[in-house]
Amino acid sequence: xxxxxxxxxxxxxxxxxxVFLLVLIWTIPTAGLFVSSIRDxxxxxxxxxxxxxxxxxxxxxxxxxxxxxxxxxxxxxxxxGNLFADSNASVSAFGFSSLKPxxxxxxxxxxxxxxxxxxxxxxxxxxxxxxxxxxxRGQRIxxxxxxxxxxxxxxxxxxxxxxxxxxxxxxxxTVTIPSTVIPILMAAFAAYALAWMRFPGRALxxxxxxxxxxxxxxMSLIPLLKAYNFIGESFGVGSKTYLGxxxxxxxxxxxLAIYLLRNYIAGLPGEIIESARVDGASDFxxxxxxxxxxxxxxxxxxxxxxxLWVWNDLLVAMVFLGNNEEQLVLTGRLRELLGSRxxxxxxxxxxxxxxxxxxxxxFFALQRFLVRGLLxxxxx
Amino acid sequence: xxxxxxxxxxKVYANSVEVLRDINLDIKQGEFIVFxxxxxxxxxxxxxxxxxxxxxxxxxxxIDGQVVNDIPPALRGIAMVFQSYALYxxxxxxxxxxxxxxxxxxxxxxxxxxxxxxxxxxxxxxYLDRLPKALSGGQxxxxxxxxxxxxxxxxxxxxEPLSNLDAALRVATRMEIAALKEKMPExxxxxxxxxxxxxxxxxxxxxxxxxxxxxxxxAPLELYEQPANVFVAKFIGSPAMNILPVTINKVGSQTNLAxxxxxxxxxxxxxxxxxxxxxxQLGIRPEDFTMTAxxxxxxxxxxxxxxxxxxxxxxxxxxxxxxxxxxVIAKFPGVWDIQRGDALALAAPAEKxxxxxxxxxxxxx
Ligand SMILES: Nc1ncnc2c1ncn2[C@@H]1O[C@H](COP(=O)(O)OP(=O)(O)O)[C@@H](O)[C@H]1O
Ligand SMILES: [Mg+2]
Numbered sequence: 001x002x003x004x005x006x007x008x009x010x011x012x013x014x015x016x017x018x019v020f021l022l023v024l025i026w027t028i029p030t031a032g033l034f035v036s037s038i039r040d041x042x043x044x045x046x047x048x049x050x051x052x053x054x055x056x057x058x059x060x061x062x063x064x065x066x067x068x069x070x071x072x073x074x075x076x077x078x079x080x081g082n083l084f085a086d087s088n089a090s091v092s093a094f095g096f097s098s099l100k101p102x103x104x105x106x107x108x109x110x111x112x113x114x115x116x117x118x119x120x121x122x123x124x125x126x127x128x129x130x131x132x133x134x135x136x137r138g139q140r141i142x143x144x145x146x147x148x149x150x151x152x153x154x155x156x157x158x159x160x161x162x163x164x165x166x167x168x169x170x171x172x173x174t175v176t177i178p179s180t181v182i183p184i185l186m187a188a189f190a191a192y193a194l195a196w197m198r199f200p201g202r203a204l205x206x207x208x209x210x211x212x213x214x215x216x217x218x219m220s221l222i223p224l225l226k227a228y229n230f231i232g233e234s235f236g237v238g239s240k241t242y243l244g245x246x247x248x249x250x251x252x253x254x255x256l257a258i259y260l261l262r263n264y265i266a267g268l269p270g271e272i273i274e275s276a277r278v279d280g281a282s283d284f285x286x287x288x289x290x291x292x293x294x295x296x297x298x299x300x301x302x303x304x305x306x307x308l309w310v311w312n313d314l315l316v317a318m319v320f321l322g323n324n325e326e327q328l329v330l331t332g333r334l335r336e337l338l339g340s341r342x343x344x345x346x347x348x349x350x351x352x353x354x355x356x357x358x359x360x361x362x363f364f365a366l367q368r369f370l371v372r373g374l375l376x377x378x379x380x
Numbered sequence: 381x382x383x384x385x386x387x388x389x390x391k392v393y394a395n396s397v398e399v400l401r402d403i404n405l406d407i408k409q410g411e412f413i414v415f416x417x418x419x420x421x422x423x424x425x426x427x428x429x430x431x432x433x434x435x436x437x438x439x440x441x442x443i444d445g446q447v448v449n450d451i452p453p454a455l456r457g458i459a460m461v462f463q464s465y466a467l468y469x470x471x472x473x474x475x476x477x478x479x480x481x482x483x484x485x486x487x488x489x490x491x492x493x494x495x496x497x498x499x500x501x502x503x504x505x506x507y508l509d510r511l512p513k514a515l516s517g518g519q520x521x522x523x524x525x526x527x528x529x530x531x532x533x534x535x536x537x538x539x540e541p542l543s544n545l546d547a548a549l550r551v552a553t554r555m556e557i558a559a560l561k562e563k564m565p566e567x568x569x570x571x572x573x574x575x576x577x578x579x580x581x582x583x584x585x586x587x588x589x590x591x592x593x594x595x596x597x598x599a600p601l602e603l604y605e606q607p608a609n610v611f612v613a614k615f616i617g618s619p620a621m622n623i624l625p626v627t628i629n630k631v632g633s634q635t636n637l638a639x640x641x642x643x644x645x646x647x648x649x650x651x652x653x654x655x656x657x658x659x660x661q662l663g664i665r666p667e668d669f670t671m672t673a674x675x676x677x678x679x680x681x682x683x684x685x686x687x688x689x690x691x692x693x694x695x696x697x698x699x700x701x702x703x704x705x706x707x708v709i710a711k712f713p714g715v716w717d718i719q720r721g722d723a724l725a726l727a728a729p730a731e732k733x734x735x736x737x738x739x740x741x742x743x744x745x
Contacts (some may be wrong), residue, residue: 271466279480279531280454289479293470361631 030356037349040150044346055089055148059101064128064138070150076129083124083143094120094143101142157352163341164325165351168333172311173358174242175321175329179249179310180303186250187257188265188299192287193260195266196273206262212255221319224248228320240327245320252316253306265291300369308359330355382409382444382457382534382568384430389439391425391592397427400592403439407568409534412561415572416579417589418615423572424539426589430570430741431537443534443579448463454480456535459528463540465520467512467527473499475510477526498526501563503555518549525560538560538571542578558582574621578614580604588612610740617664619709620694621734626662628655635735635743637662640703645680647730649744663734665712666696672727681708682725699724 035049062083064123070077083091093102096112104110106122116130120143128139160166193199194206228247229239237243268291276286292299314331321327323336336353341347384407391400399422407413413421428434430441432453440447448456459480467476474495481491499505502522512520521541528536541557542550558581561569573579579586580600588595588603588611595615596608607613607621629636629644631651637660638644645662659737664680672678683701695716698707710726718724735743 269464269466271462271464272468275460275462275466275527276431276468276479277457277461278431278453279527280483281479285483290468 033349033353033356036345037155037353038151038153039151039346041155041344041346043147043150045347052151053144057092057144058089058147059142059144061098061101062141062143064126064141070112070134073129076131077133079126079128079134079139081126083120083126083141083145089124089145089147091120091124091143091145092124094118094141096139096141098140098142102144122142129217136164155346156354159337159347159350159354163333163337163347163351164328165330165333165354167326168328168330171327172330175245175249175317176307176310176358178242178246180254180307182246182270183250183253183257184299184303187261187302188292188295189287190254190258191261191265192283192291194262195268196286196291197283202327207257209255209262213259215255217252217315218367221315224251225319240320240322242321242327245317248316248320249306249313253309257302257306260302261295262296265295268294297369300366304362304366306368307362311359383407383442384535384568384570385440385442385454386430386441387440389426389429389441390437391422391429391434392437392485394729398592400429403594403719405587405597406596407570409489410566412569412571412582412584413587414579414583414585415587415589415594416574416576416615419574419701421589422592423574423589427460427537427539427570428573428613430535431458432456433460440738453572457533458537459531459533460537461521461524461528461539463543463622465512465524465544467520467523469512472509472511473504473515473523473526473618476512476523477530480527480531494530495526495534495728498529500524501529501560517545518553521545521553522556525557529560529564534568536567536569538569540573541571542573543575547651554578554581571729576618580616586616588615590615594624606742606744607663607734608742610663610736613734613736613742617665619711621663622706623736624659624662624664624703624706624708626735628658628660637735639680643680645650645733647733647735649735651743655743659738661736661738661740662710664728665732666709668728668732669712669726670711673724674725676725676727678727680727682723684721685718685720685724687720688716688718697724699726 029234032049036044039049039052042058043052043056046058060083064079066080069081070079072078089107093105094110095101095103096110096118097103104120106120109117109118109119114130114132116128116139118139118141119127120141124145126141128134190209194202194209227240230242232239232241232244272290272294273286276290281289312331314329314335317329317332321329321332323332328336334348334355337347337351384405386403386405388577389400389403389405390398392398403426417423426433428501429436432448436449440451443456443458453460457622468479468686471479477495477498478491481494486494487563495508496505497535499508502525504519504526505520506524507515507523512523515523521544538557542553545553557571561567561582569576571582582601585597586600586603587597590611596603596612598606600616603612603616610623614623624639626637626639628651629638631653633648633650635649635651636644639662674682681699681703682699683699686698686700686707688698691698692715694711694713695718697710697712697718701708708726710724737743
């Protein structure tokens with residue numbers, strides 16, 4: 001008795017622990033991605049996202065503006081100003097040569113060549129003096145500053161605007177939503193027929209569907225494209241259209257959709273369907289009024305799978321839509337950014353986060369159906 | 381109006397298993413017919429063939445004189461109540477009952493009237509808005525019955541409607557079904573069960589099936605008193621009838637049977653001369669035994685008591701005899717002070733004895 005209960009509780013602990021670990025493994029990178037995407041791009045390039053809340057030490061070069069603003073005080077020409085435009089960072093050390101960028105502590109006065117002096121205060125105020133008037137170029141000031149954390153939506157503004165992510169976002173939705181709805185609808189009809197209608201050749205059809213499950217997508221991609229182009233040509237439809245990719249995703253998604261939904265629908269209690277038949281319902285009535293509402297968990301869970309797969313797909317999109325600016329989907333856009341802006345982490349993180357936003361929303365909205373639907377489908 | 385006739389009906393499933401063989405049956409309008417038999421004997425199959433959910437492999441089924449073999453279930457004028465209730469789980473009680481009428485596109489007011497009438501009859505009015513999952517087993521069963529009633533069918537079909545209920549509820553619902561039949565005397569009802577008590581209490585006529593054959597059709601007491609064969613004799617009545625091997629000694633105005641070397645008994649039965657000397661089977665119901673003493677000459681069977689079941693209202697004695705291996709069961713009302721190991725002598729009135737031929741058929745028919 002004692003051993004069995006302690007065994008059970010240790011097992012529960014194990015389960016809880018693994019769930020916790022899984023959550024951790026999933027959450028940490030997502031959180032990191034999000035935090036990175038809203039950090040200031042200069043801070044992002046020098047420190048990791050986990051230091052986002054601490055102020056960061058930056059070594060910066062500043063050149064004073066063109067010396068129009070110099071004023072004459074006694075026999076000295078003076079340049080005054082502040083190193084920081086708007087932030088409230090603080091300077092810890094400064095210097096005037098790139099060899100010794102932090103030679104002087106703040107508040108002290110550095111003596112430079114030709115009798116010039118430089119003073120920098122902690123708040124960034126600087127004073128440069130010179131016995132002769134300043135000529136064209138401004139004075140370089142090297143300083144080490146502690147910059148407080150700065151969070152900004154600038155990265156998002158930039159990727160959505162100038163990087164064209166907003167357009168791609170719409171494109172991705174245009175591809176994904178019909179590519180999810182069409183196969184689900186078709187598969188539900190097919191699944192009902194394969195499960196509950198008697199007609200010759202039913203078993204053969206089912207076997208065909210199962211056979212299609214194992215056809216690799218890569219193998220059928222090009223023949224499919226050729227066939228589509230050929231047929232499209234005879235109807236005067238262009239080769240790279242949304243219609244094409246909807247049909248392609250529908251075709252690739254249907255076998256699995258039919259198979260899963262048929263198994264679920266075949267598992268519905270037969271007496272309910274017979275009862276409806278005795279009540280005078282036609283097959284279409286039974287499908288619409290009994291089977292569809294009862295299959296909702298299975299439909300929802302398959303929608304999630306199909307949605308995520310289409311949303312994350314790059315290959316089919318490249319083949320059927322190409323990568324012209326107008327129709328580029330998010331995954332394609334991300335790939336382009338990786339090439340052209342590979343060093344700009346703020347661009348990549350913000351783009352990546354926008355890309356996972358929709359899957360996250362779909363997942364959280366439908367997750368209770370996902371869990372329930374999967375269990376229901378597999379157990380029954 | 382709703383007579384039902386089955387002629388030479390057969391059922392063969394795709395795997396060529398013959399589940400029903402040559403069923404002939406006439407059911408009159410307003411009858412309460414119960415199909416009873418052991419599990420797997422084909423009761424449900426027969427009922428489903430009548431409903432149209434299962435094809436009829438051979439023979440004809442007529443409802444009101446019209447052959448309906450190829451008519452779909454909904455057009456046969458039948459309604460069916462399933463063992464699992466088969467309620468639509470996502471619809472309220474009201475919608476469950478209204479479903480068939482909505483499919484038939486009847487007008488709303490009429491549907492409402494029918495549903496409320498049925499709900500009233502089955503005391504379901506307070507539950508009309510609930511989903512099936514919020515009902516008890518008995519209430520669910522009543523919804524299933526209500527769903528059948530609103531269709532105003534000519535024939536009601538019930539497939540083991542009580543077997544999912546607990547014992548107390550089963551008795552209560554059984555009485556409700558009997559009351560329902562009284563309220564609708566013109567409806568024909570066909571009821572499938574494996575429980576002989578349900579069959580005995582509900583039926584106008586019982587159809588006893590075994591192994592795809594009809595063993596006997598008749599009123600409940602007819603089956604009890606004049607079983608057509610050993611199978612019926614053993615199936616109806618609890619505990620089951622005792623069957624003893626006997627030899628026919630002499631025929632004539634009475635039939636003399638040898639039970640063992642020293643015991644014989646005379647039955648008021650005239651048999652053909654050619655039966656003389658043949659083996660036969662003597663049936664005695666446990667409740668037909670009387671107690672006697674060993675030295676008396678009306679002793680039919682005697683032996684040692686193997687065990688005693690005291691049920692309070694009656695006592696069952698299982699007696700080990702020298703006649704054959706099976707224990708003979710005797711049932712006496714009340715409580716008895718007789719223990720295991722005691723000797724017991726049993727007699728029985730001659731007119732309560734049943735004589736079956738070696739092949740199982742009753743000699744008196
Ligand atoms: N679809 C089927 N295919 C093959 N055999 C079946 C089928 N349905 C029932 N049977 C067989 O028919 C026999 C009678 O079944 P059924 O009518 O359900 O019996 P019960 O009298 O218990 O209701 C059983 O032996 C069963 O195995
Ligand atoms: Mg059955």
